[in-house]
Amino acid sequence: MTSRFEQLVVDCLDPRGLAAFWCAVLDYTVHEDRGGDLVEIGPAEIAPLDELRRTAVAPQIVLRRGHTAKVRKNRLHLDICPIDSDQPTEVERVLALGARRIDIGAPEGASWTVLADPEGNEFCVLRSLAPGHFEE
Known part of the structure; x- marks a missing residue:
């Protein structure tokens, strides 16, 4: 038996504001606004x-x-x-969309960049994965 990663839930002070940020970053759309x-x-x-049963798909964010x-x-x-x-x-x-650089102790010369969203949640x-930048 197997499960699929379908949603990530994030507690925040401004759901609409954070939704707008992540929609712009990920090219997502709002599916529901309560x-x-x-x-x-x-x-x-x-x-x-x-399709969800057969293969992994991009998760939603709540x-x-x-x-x-x-x-x-x-x-x-x-x-x-x-x-x-x-x-x-x-x-x-x-x-430019509202993220900021943060330092959480990444090693010098790390291949990733650590940022925080408008409410301070870290992401890298x-x-x-663009053609010419990443080869399989």
Whole structure:
């Protein structure tokens, strides 16, 4: 028996604001907005159930209103990979959307860049998957 990773739930102070940020970063769309208290985002096309059963698909993100700000390092974070540009270009694009650089002790010369979303949640921009940047 097997399970599929379908959703990541993030508690935050501003679900709509964080949804807008992650939609821009990941090219996701809003699937459901419950009055701004819970916003579900994901790929524009929702995979049919039979596809979800057969293969891994991009997970949805549920942004749920919490009542406290983030205060310490995440125990879980996202890693993203650019698919149509190089890593430095993607880092600059995401910074322009509202992310910021942070230092959480990555080793010198790390192949990833550590950023934080507008509410301080850490995530990494990894190598590019764009043609010519990553070879199989």
